[in-house]
Amino acid sequence: MNRSTVEIILRAEWRAWRNRIAKANPLRIVGLAVFALFTGIVFGGVLFALAAAAGHLLPTARDAMLAGAFTALSVLMLVVGFPSVIGTYFAGRDLMQLVLAPVTSLEIFLARSLFAMSANLLVAVVFLIFVVGVGVGSGSSLLYYPLALALVFVQVLLVTSLQAVFMAAVLRWVPARIAREVAVAVASIAGGGLYLAWNLTLRQSIGAFSPHRQPDLTNLVSLLQRIEFVPSAWPGHALNAVIRGDAWGALAWTGLTFGLAVVLVGVAALLYERTLLAGLGLLGGVPSRWMARPQKAPRVAGSGAGSPGFAIARKDWIAYRRDIRRLSRVLPAMIFLLAYAVLLVRPGRGVDLFWNDVFVVSFVSLFMSMMFATTAIPSERRGYQLLRLAPVTPWQLIRAKVVFTIVPVLALSTVISLGLSLFGGNSAWKTLQLVLLAAWLGIGCVCIGVSAGAIDPNFESTDDRRSVGIVGTFAAMGGELAFGLLSVGSLGLLYLAAGLASGNGVAGLPATPALAGLGVLLAIVLAAGSAAVVGLMMWIANSHLRGFEDSIVSN
């Protein structure tokens, strides 16, 4: 192997990364650095303190904690870091250059490994803080810390290699054009499933987080015992052996971990050599499979002038269901949403089932809107320039996007609200209220989401997850949260007023008609406030889109 080739590739990657940083807005870089430092200190400090306390107070649970932490790290990396692994090893135009150059697949594999691991390494830093905290709390020897660092790194290498092996296997069986999407969807569904299973186990063990119930840890303990011999738990056992002063145990578990890593890296490199060309240049392209079927006779459209709004909505509908990349990200999220709403949310002690359903409906509206509405305008990508060229106003565009997005959001939130209400035994009147609330929240959140996307769009991004900037994301979250709180607050006040009007004192308030009237008035004010949030967001979005030309200039 020519070592200098790997160095050359790494140096070029490093320069490209450095140039990207240098080219970025310095204010943005400083802002991000300050944000990262602040959250790092706060979050890292809390995590470290918790881990140290647990390590000190729960000596018998150290092994389970460390094994569980390394397993959780592995699962999280499998999902979070997968796109980076695919992008670095299998996709990317620069790979084409490397393949054309006199460079072996092994050299490419080695040179790309560091960048492929980047996302996984970021995730691992959080877990390293936890592992170090447990070590400090346990009063372990100094050997613990370098070994912890090495084991976390090896775990990252191991998972990254596993992902490369998985991707190679997918490329063997799935057409390259859709391989990335299939792999990401499988990993997301697997990760989401494991997360839900973990949550269900926790919920069964600890109950509905009630302080009055005795926790039953049988399920949790049994789960941790079951994962004891899973390879992802081995580094945890090794570190626990160091804490206990068991040198042979530490050596054995560390040896097993390193051995597995060597085997997996070897297999990944071998498979990479065989699959690099199969995937190269095809990944990221647009699948054209659909059109292999016999073509239908062109549909002659009806009479009347074409409608720009309808045209945009129709185009979105056609393009969305053909865009495997977007579908592969939406489907796992939808499964997660449904499972979360139906399985995990349970009313707290003393909380009326109706208000629990209100919470679920609000959550569904917010989640769906963040998923579909916020990206609605930025997902036009370069096609936005077609709209700029056409006699279509920004206002028409916003309206068309709202109309397109509102259909799935309302459909799902209505189905969920009806399902929750009917299965929960709500009366017909409360069911109707819930459906109306779902419609109100759905429409409002979609309007806010679409507007937030228009406030800070990144039309150059080919990935929906990066198509809305930080400002847009915060505007969507803030706007939807404010709208949701005001709306639900308004409903709460109406309930309060109804209680007072029927002669029942609520929360120590005397049941007088004047107070009931005040409650209704305040409810109207809050509802008007929530509508004003929607109006304001749409107005800002419209003004911003009218003058937007960033992506056009950069072309």
Added chain:
Amino acid sequence: MSSTPIAVEARHLVKSYGMVRAVQDVSFQVPRGEIFGFLGANGAGKTTTLRMLCGLIRPTAGTALIDGFDVFKQPMEAKARLGYLDEDPFIHPHLTGREFLDYIADLYRMPRGTERQQRMDRLLRLFELAGRDGELIGAYSHGMKQKIGLASLLIREPSVLLLDEPTNGLDPRSARLVKDLLEELAARGTTVLLSTHILEVAQALCRRIAIMDGGRLVATGTMDELRAQAGSAQGTLEDLFLRLTAGPESSELISSLLAPGR
């Protein structure tokens, strides 16, 4: 020229990005039915000027008029008359060729019905896309994307066409087709502003030509007028272009590059 209505007009267009002036005080007029060539070296400001004329970029100063309508003050009127094809056309990869044309037709409020379908069929046949119109555009070659981009302009018959490298990526047959088509369109009253690096195309098609360099218009006129401005009585457009944009002599650069010992 004075009797013919003006279809495209740039009045003292300026575009600055911070301290950099990409376009400096560009003014010209194109009468209806003329093919007007727009030449310049890479980075001369042609694309920025075209994008200001079609309303994609707001000028720092100056006015852009299409058929007398200010592109920024009366955008709906101007855009309805305008067709712009970028050098890298904006086309949705997940639509088929036919769906894309349908989408554009609806965006521009073209009446639906058989007539529109027939026009679509004729355009698809003209650009040899008839058998491929059911395929996703993302699977098209660069030349096919260029053709569907052109078809999307022609389906709605704009009175002004702003074309940035329209023959880019086209095979010789299709390039010839585009040239013939532009001549025919101009003869029927369509105004064409053509930006190209292929000087032979510009010389053959354009009645008048503007040459940009460093964000400025350095010359505008017919071939004879350009020759007079360049002080060269016999030069081809290539000679005139090189003289007016005054770059280093390529022969000297080539000699120094290939000189022994380099």
